[in-house]
Amino acid sequence: MKKWNKLLALGMAFSMTLALTACSGQSADTSGEAAEPQSAAPSTAASDSADASEAGEEKTYEPTTLTFWNGFTSTDGEVLQQIVDDFNASNEWNITIEMDVMPWATFNEKLPAAIAAGNAPDFVLCSSGYYAPYVEAGSFQDVSDFYELPEVNADDFDKNVVDLLYYDDLCVGVPMQMVSHYFYWDKDLYEAAGLDPESPPETFEELVENAKLLTDKSKNQYGFCVPVNNNVTAQYTMYAYGGGYVNEDETEAVFNSEENVKAFETLKTLYECSPKDSDDNTYISGQLAQFINGPWIINGLRENEINYGVKAVPACTGVEQDAAVIPVGFSIPKTTSEEHKELVYKFVNYWNTEEICTKWTKECGTPAYLLSAQANFADDPQTLALSEPLSYGHIECKLNGVNTISTDGLYPAMEEIFAGADIKTTLDKYNEVIQGILK
Numbered sequence: 001m002k003k004w005n006k007l008l009a010l011g012m013a014f015s016m017t018l019a020l021t022a023c024s025g026q027s028a029d030t031s032g033e034a035a036e037p038q039s040a041a042p043s044t045a046a047s048d049s050a051d052a053s054e055a056g057e058e059k060t061y062e063p064t065t066l067t068f069w070n071g072f073t074s075t076d077g078e079v080l081q082q083i084v085d086d087f088n089a090s091n092e093w094n095i096t097i098e099m100d101v102m103p104w105a106t107f108n109e110k111l112p113a114a115i116a117a118g119n120a121p122d123f124v125l126c127s128s129g130y131y132a133p134y135v136e137a138g139s140f141q142d143v144s145d146f147y148e149l150p151e152v153n154a155d156d157f158d159k160n161v162v163d164l165l166y167y168d169d170l171c172v173g174v175p176m177q178m179v180s181h182y183f184y185w186d187k188d189l190y191e192a193a194g195l196d197p198e199s200p201p202e203t204f205e206e207l208v209e210n211a212k213l214l215t216d217k218s219k220n221q222y223g224f225c226v227p228v229n230n231n232v233t234a235q236y237t238m239y240a241y242g243g244g245y246v247n248e249d250e251t252e253a254v255f256n257s258e259e260n261v262k263a264f265e266t267l268k269t270l271y272e273c274s275p276k277d278s279d280d281n282t283y284i285s286g287q288l289a290q291f292i293n294g295p296w297i298i299n300g301l302r303e304n305e306i307n308y309g310v311k312a313v314p315a316c317t318g319v320e321q322d323a324a325v326i327p328v329g330f331s332i333p334k335t336t337s338e339e340h341k342e343l344v345y346k347f348v349n350y351w352n353t354e355e356i357c358t359k360w361t362k363e364c365g366t367p368a369y370l371l372s373a374q375a376n377f378a379d380d381p382q383t384l385a386l387s388e389p390l391s392y393g394h395i396e397c398k399l400n401g402v403n404t405i406s407t408d409g410l411y412p413a414m415e416e417i418f419a420g421a422d423i424k425t426t427l428d429k430y431n432e433v434i435q436g437i438l439k
Contacts (some may be wrong), residue, residue: 063094064343069111070125071104076364083356084347093346104130111333115139120333123344125176127328128164128395129403135167140331141341144171152349153372160391161369165329167398173329174348177360178369180323180389181232181294183207183314187307189214189221189289200309204240204316207290208266211273214289223273225282225291228414231406232324233292235396237270238263239322240315245409245434250399253434255409256427264413264423271418295365295386312388325393400438409434 072080084097100121102110108130114120126134134140147154147162157175165173187197193214201207211223226233238244243259246252254260275282283291284300292313301308315321330348332341350356357373360366367386368374377383396402413430417423 061093061095061343063096064340065096065098066123066340066343066347067121068097068099068123069107069121070099070101071107071127072125073101073103077101079360079363083351083359087347087350091346091350093343095343095346097347112137112139115333115335118335120335122336122340123330123332123348125328126173126331128326128398129401131167131172131329132399132401134331135170135172139334140170140172141334141336142170142172143174143330143332146171146174146345146348149345149349152352156354156370156372157352158369158371158390160393161325161327164325164327164393164395173327173331174352175327175369176330176351177328177364177366178325178390179295179366180325180386180393181236181292182310182312182385182389183290183292184283184297184301185210185290185309186286186288187309188286193289197307197309200311201314204237204266204314207314208269211270211290215273219287220275221287221289222275223289224270225278225288226267226271226274226414227278228418229411231402231410232294233270234263234267234410234414235324236292236313237267239324240313240319241266242316242319245397245402245405246400246438250397250438253431253438255413255434256424256431260427261423264417264427267414268417268423295367298365298382310382311385321389321392323389323393324396325390327395404437405434408437 068084070077070080081099081101084099088096104127107124111120111124112134126140146152147157161175161178162171164178165171165175183200185197185200190197190210195210195213201210207224214223215221235244238260241259241263243254243257243263245255247254275288280297280300282288283293283297284304284306286304286306298310312321313323330344330351332344336344352370354370354372354376357368357370358376361368361373361377361383365386367390368377368383369387369390374384374387377387397405409430413426416426
């Protein structure tokens with residue numbers, strides 16, 4: 001946690017100096033019209049504040065509008081808009097945030113052009129799956145100074161969550177949301193098979209044995225789901241054996257490792273316990289006893305009255321648990337003025353309070369990443385389970401992106417292996433493909 005330790009040290013020094021103790025409905029505006037360049041017409045807030053500070057007077061802020069782009073086009077976007085509206089109505093800094101929601105594909109098409117033209121929004125939400133090209137292009141400002149502000153409770157952030165939004169020494173975002181993937185089991189199907197519905201597998205080996213026991217193809221019932229066009233289940237099987245796509249610094253493909261050979265042997269077994277054609281409805285059909293998926297499946301399980309359990313995906317005996325975490329961060333384009341950056345931080349700090357993090361978790365079903373908010377769910381086993389991987393998970397292929405690696409490497413390898421190809425030979429073949437993808 002080098003980055004976190006560094007910012008903690010800076011924050012401590014800052015505090016001592018001051019002697020202080022310190023997740024789609026669309027919004028009404030989807031036009032995507034860019035605001036005028038903020039640097040061309042900066043707010044007078046900062047200069048007014050500086051003058052007031054020198055005079056020993058209370059700070060005053062001129063009315064300022066901040067523009068905010070994101071891709072939260074589902075029901076979570078409605079919750080986000082409500083929180084923005086509440087902030088606009090109650091904040092003491094005369095800030096009005098104008099939020100523009102658009103599909104992520106549109107966002108990633110418009111934002112680079114807006115930054116290049118100097119008329120980007122003041123701040124955005126960006127997902128880990130999209131950060132790499134923006135970081136490479138130098139599109140976003142460093143926001144590590146957010147944690148140094150005396151009003152920010154930096155100790156309330158899960159330290160792994162903060163570090164996930166660092167690219168080398170660049171803090172590219174402040175957390176807005178964190179999601180991962182989880183192991184789900186159908187308690188009714190467990191009980192019908194003679195398994196304790198309140199005792200899910202503690203190891204991946206146990207998960208595999210349960211999958212065999214829970215599969216009854218005569219009833220169209222399956223013990224697991226291994227889709228060949230989705231990377232999640234295969235990735236977590238690799239994690240369970242200590243494997244993955246690449247080495248730690250993403251310079252070398254390790255798809256043909258001994259750990260992955262074992263993982264794909266297990267995947268072949270699990271594939272025999274899986275429906276061959278699956279889609280989103282498969283997971284909420286009541287005919288799937290175990291699977292790995294994200295928190296977005298929970299509402300469907302509830303609506304279909306599935307008696308389910310959820311926990312972190314287990315690892316094999318003797319292997320450290322791992323998970324893929326997908327952070328969404330508040331990021332500030334390089335075109336945003338210092339005056340507006342200061343005001344953006346007011347909203348970002350408002351978001352990262354116990355009250356708002358708790359509200360977002362309750363209404364959107366995503367795990368709480370603030371420690372104070374996690375404490376509010378101490379009696380809620382599901383929310384605690386959803387939060388667990390945040391403390392140890394990683395961003396999969398953070399520098400290179402996992403999409404091309406999955407499409408060109410993982411998926412064809414899975415299809416060939418499941419069709420009978422030799423595992424090691426196939427992994428060797430696609431290891432070369434993945435190596436060619438790495439930057």
